[in-house]
Amino acid sequence: MTTLRPRFPSILHALVAEAERGSDASGVTLIPQPGQEETLRYDVLLEAAARCAAALAEKGVGHGDRVLFCLPTGAEFITSFFGAQLLGAMPTAISLPITFGGAAGFEGQLKELVGYLRPTAIITTAAVIANLPHVGDTQLLDGAELYARATSSDAPMAPIRLPDRGDELALIQCTSGSTGTPKGVMISHDSLVVNCEQIVRALSATREDTTVSWAPLYHDMGLITGLLTPVYSGGNSVLMPTTRFLRAPAEWLQLISKYRGAFGSGPNFAYGYVTSRVRDEELEGVDLSSWRVAICGAEPIQPVTVRRFTERFARWGLSRTAFTAGYGMAEATLALTYTRPDAEFAYDSIDRQAAATEGRAVDVDPQSADALQIVDCGEPVDGTEIRIVDDEGKPLGENGIGHVQFRSPSRTTGYFNLPEATAEAIDAPDWWKTGDVGYLRDGHLRITSRAKDLIIIRGANYIPSDFEQAAETVPGVRLGAVIAVGYRDERSDSEELHLIVETELDAEQHEALRRSVTAAVTSRTGVRAVAIHLVPKRSIPKTTSGKLQRAKARQMFVEGWLPA
Numbered sequence: 001m002t003t004l005r006p007r008f009p010s011i012l013h014a015l016v017a018e019a020e021r022g023s024d025a026s027g028v029t030l031i032p033q034p035g036q037e038e039t040l041r042y043d044v045l046l047e048a049a050a051r052c053a054a055a056l057a058e059k060g061v062g063h064g065d066r067v068l069f070c071l072p073t074g075a076e077f078i079t080s081f082f083g084a085q086l087l088g089a090m091p092t093a094i095s096l097p098i099t100f101g102g103a104a105g106f107e108g109q110l111k112e113l114v115g116y117l118r119p120t121a122i123i124t125t126a127a128v129i130a131n132l133p134h135v136g137d138t139q140l141l142d143g144a145e146l147y148a149r150a151t152s153s154d155a156p157m158a159p160i161r162l163p164d165r166g167d168e169l170a171l172i173q174c175t176s177g178s179t180g181t182p183k184g185v186m187i188s189h190d191s192l193v194v195n196c197e198q199i200v201r202a203l204s205a206t207r208e209d210t211t212v213s214w215a216p217l218y219h220d221m222g223l224i225t226g227l228l229t230p231v232y233s234g235g236n237s238v239l240m241p242t243t244r245f246l247r248a249p250a251e252w253l254q255l256i257s258k259y260r261g262a263f264g265s266g267p268n269f270a271y272g273y274v275t276s277r278v279r280d281e282e283l284e285g286v287d288l289s290s291w292r293v294a295i296c297g298a299e300p301i302q303p304v305t306v307r308r309f310t311e312r313f314a315r316w317g318l319s320r321t322a323f324t325a326g327y328g329m330a331e332a333t334l335a336l337t338y339t340r341p342d343a344e345f346a347y348d349s350i351d352r353q354a355a356a357t358e359g360r361a362v363d364v365d366p367q368s369a370d371a372l373q374i375v376d377c378g379e380p381v382d383g384t385e386i387r388i389v390d391d392e393g394k395p396l397g398e399n400g401i402g403h404v405q406f407r408s409p410s411r412t413t414g415y416f417n418l419p420e421a422t423a424e425a426i427d428a429p430d431w432w433k434t435g436d437v438g439y440l441r442d443g444h445l446r447i448t449s450r451a452k453d454l455i456i457i458r459g460a461n462y463i464p465s466d467f468e469q470a471a472e473t474v475p476g477v478r479l480g481a482v483i484a485v486g487y488r489d490e491r492s493d494s495e496e497l498h499l500i501v502e503t504e505l506d507a508e509q510h511e512a513l514r515r516s517v518t519a520a521v522t523s524r525t526g527v528r529a530v531a532i533h534l535v536p537k538r539s540i541p542k543t544t545s546g547k548l549q550r551a552k553a554r555q556m557f558v559e560g561w562l563p564a
Helices: 011-019 042-058 075-086 103-117 126-131 143-150 189-203 220-233 242-247 250-258 268-277 303-316 352-358 419-425 464-471 507-525 550-557
Strands: 027-030 038-041 066-070 090-093 121-124 139-142 169-174 184-188 210-213 236-239 263-266 293-296 323-328 335-338 347-351 371-375 385-389 402-407 431-441 444-450 455-457 460-462 477-487 496-503 531-535
Touching: 011 042, 011 075, 011 189, 011 220, 027 042, 038 042, 038 075, 042 075, 042 143, 066 075, 066 103, 075 090, 075 143, 121 143, 126 139, 139 143, 169 189, 184 189, 189 220, 189 335, 210 220, 210 250, 220 236, 220 263, 242 250, 250 268, 250 303, 263 268, 268 293, 268 303, 268 477, 303 323, 303 371, 335 444, 347 352, 352 371, 352 460, 371 444, 385 431, 419 431, 455 477, 455 496, 460 464, 464 477, 464 496, 464 507, 477 550, 496 507, 496 550, 507 531
Parallel strands: 027 236, 066 090, 066 121, 090 169, 121 139, 210 236, 210 263, 263 293, 293 323, 496 531
Antiparallel strands: 027 038, 169 184, 323 335, 347 371, 385 402, 402 431, 431 444, 455 460, 477 496
């Protein structure tokens, strides 16, 4: 295994080192709206963070405290984040409510999270403070007011105190879990800089590279790849709000072109989104030839999405090797595997019946009706090991489909205040159970599904995405808005396949659509769905990071269902 020696003991050490360059320092450029730009050079950012730390200390925030962030991407978030770290406090970021029409629900979730993490303060917007005034004894601090203090030249600055112990916590990441209260994933300073070093090595990143990101800072992809890794490498980053990307995805590509971005990240849906939503006329003058690494992770990667994306934007200079598949999770800080940045996108075509009944990856003709396409997510980053085990924990050989486990110096120290959940996630001596199912081939990892999402029909394990992709080929079905779940009612001896499908078709067309979806899924997979549950657009629940919530969808649309 490669020995890892991070170049800095903590991300704060990296920030200080770059800040010492003064006017030659790199920085973070924020683009809240087209035509608006604010650059925080790292020396300026460090001073602002120190003033913010002083303001937080006045509010009673100190070493070892948790600080909850509920802010959009912006200078307020970034300065407060580093300010909290300078005090030895642990930042934890969550998403803002989309609207306050459902404020009661958000307030309930927030109170539950506050009861779990017991933060000293919540840093948020004035709108949240006005609408959610009751969260126990935890202070609600206005991020804009803190930033005003941070940018005031006569405001006091806290001393620049850098962590002297790598095992102290740098931050807590809330998992986006599909059900229940999120778990607080504890990330130490050691783990954070190790993963940044792993990412830098895997992507051959340098100080000369610029990252352009829209991914939210409350999500590990946005925080680690969009902000902290550039700080670690001394590179520049350009950040735009997630809401801008969703409203006008062409702006992401325009910013990559303008700032000569080398790195940009997103889940599978983002690449499909820009491919289908961006118009040619919006790309006048755009040059994507600088985009060396287009990272994709956080959700299953679909080969058809990749092919459409790379083919669509080739005429604007996008390299055919730019698309870089990866695999990671909050419990690893972020990254576990990447494909080489200079490698072309690759996937396997395996026999679905052998996968379902034998637990083996067996190659078939890609054009075969029995072909199941599984993406190559690359090899482990330096210092990380991946293994596949069966249900009894016995390691499997190459092409054996089983449970994915890893060990790495970037691994979490565990879940905050949840020792039983932490112990349950560890397979002795120090392998972490990811909860995913996949296989290894030539040292590269392939992910087939989440273990809890497998649909088990008469003893065979089926991958939900196989059913979902088949359904999405039917006109009238909304792309990315299908969930396949297994459900066994009291009268059945086995799970049965249910499909929850979003559509905008009128009610009189629903029966025909059900027949078409049933036919498409049966033809492709050999499994007949017992029911097709048609729902209006935006009915399927998703996490704040955009992942489909299968368990919640099953509960909403399937449980209690009885055939006529």
